[in-house]
Amino acid sequence: MDLFPLWNSLRIAAISAVLVFFLGIAAAYWSSRAPRLVKGLLDVVLTLPLVLPPTVVGYLLILLLGPNQALGALLFRLFGARLLMRWWSAVFAVSVVIFPLMYRTARGAFESFDEDLAAAGRTLGLSERYIFWRIRLPACRQGILAGVVLSFARALGEYGATSMVVGFIPGRTATVATQVAFLWQNDSAPGARQSLLIWVLINLTISAAVLITVNLLEKRGGSRGTAR
């Protein structure tokens, strides 16, 4: 059996999670310190992908990045690369869809941070960079970690936006989610039902593993506070 969809899903999810880790933290930090009006507006815009149907997100990405569109055409001329229908094109789609998860959990963590800690660091003469990376982030680590795992898990299962942006090319753009859809649509093909069953089992295993990881992290996070 060809395991390419699994490998493809994992790399897309990993790259997207890393990307969204930095973008989400930056956006969360920025909006948690923004004036109330800006914050409200930012919140709506940045959370929109969470409630939009993924197919709409996919369609908007096609409108933005398609070769006949302004941005897509410009990038095509600059780099000579098509932005859609490559395996890594799914990173755009997945990142947009999972961004709100990271953003919202990280923002919650930042907002519950005790600002006295940062103030104390400043009066002790610690640099702003040290305070952010060595005091603020570690103190918010539990919320941020939860955001990373959740967004990674969601990234693995993303279907709607991915299928719009990269379609389904076996061995090129197929992911776990699009593979399952493909097999179900073509279940009269020889061996399709068995493959479908195996993919379902793989999905269940991965999902369970992620949830167990989250639980372990939460437990360890709870006791780590006292142990370290």
Added chain:
Amino acid sequence: MALRVEIEKRLGDFQLRVRFDTERALLALLGASGSGKSVTLRCVAGLMTPDRGRIVLNGRTLYDSEKKINLPPQQRRVGYLFQSCALIPQRSVLQNVELGFHAHPRRQRRALALAQLERFRLEKLADALPRTLSGGERQRCALARTLAAEPEALLLDEPFSALDDYLKWQLELELARTLEDYGGDAILVTHSRDEVCRLAKSVCILNGGRSEPLRSAAEMMTAPGSLAAALLSGCKNLSPVTVQGDGSLLCTDWGWRLPALPVPAGLSHVGIRAHSLRPGPGPLSLNCSLDRAIDNVFSCILMLRTPGGALLRAEWDKTSRIPPVGAPLTVHVAREEILLLTGGEAHD
């Protein structure tokens, strides 16, 4: 060694206008909650920026709105002891104290921090996390960390407010000793007149965002000058006063006519401390009736119904003879113990 502060800041409807000067001593900033004490400290530390004014520490300008100087907190050398202690929760006591030595070379920090822990009797807790410490230990750790950075001025934000009485006293003794060794300028924010009297040389009273001129702690008790200061210094009996045609003072709440006294401009209230009201007739006496007698720990509190209708509070020895409730009772006050006060709100 001197700290000069002269700042204004507007926060919504609240206008802060503070001005004081302190030299090599502990200055108390006394005010009710919401009077701008913490905002003042934050402005001095550089955690907040005033709208206007100047802050000079030992000849170094930390902030000057005219010269457009505003040093970041990192460069001010102003230590801040937070009410919450602000210890980094995921770091041990030793690691927290090491932060105070971050200006030293990396390999020296541990040894310096260990020596500092010993000085503050925290060496046994070096590896403990802040959340496992008692309130007193937490504060010692925060103080050790703050002083490790060798600040030129030390700001103490209500350091005793979250502690129980016994611990408070222990810490107060420790803090007094530490401050003697420290030798720099320090500002203690508090709402307790007892702490002011015991710890501070001078006091700056903050009233609704305005600072009153500095005075000694003793002076605050004998001549508070303003209604706000009298309240903060713990004066229990206050009455509005009107100057009569013959110069005598009528305390309207009590119906008590006091003889002519040299009154300050803007006189609005008279204050008499509970222990200044003594039993028996005298040159300045008032006939009341006993409304209630309450046993306090070491004294007896008497609530007296005055001819004016309001209650006066007197505090007497437990050995004094207390008449039955409802019985007539005459009290007197010494002329020099009458506090003449200028108005609270209108005061400027």
